[in-house]
Amino acid sequence: MVGPSLSEEKRRVASRRLKLGFVGLVGASAGLVALAGGATTVQVLVALAVGLAVGGVLLWYLVSVGAEWRRTR
Template sequence: MVGPSITDDERQVASRRLKLGFVSLVGVSGGLTALAADATPIQSLLAVTVGLLVGWALLRYLASVGNEWKASRRRR
């Protein structure tokens, strides 16, 4: 029988990197959108900060939805 190709520690590291990349992508896209709208550097920095907060909140929401989905799949 063949087992998983990665260890639990490697899976946790990959999951953490994916989450960090997702939040960073949302934050940076906010800053780039602000720059495209001719924002000042301060406004762009503020847009990145707000984008990071929105990305974190979105990640938390998606994690809770995912956990609920996994729990409902186990009950069947």
């Protein structure tokens, strides 16, 4: 019989890394857009912080939608 290719611990670590990468990508993109728009250093840092917060909210939403989808499946 064929089992899962990842152990439960490795699956948790990979999921955590994917989530952190997603939030980091959203935050970094907000900072880079501010930088490309000619923002000051403080404005870039604020945009980065707000982008990380928005990324966290998006991640929360996607996790909750995914959990609901798994329950109804």
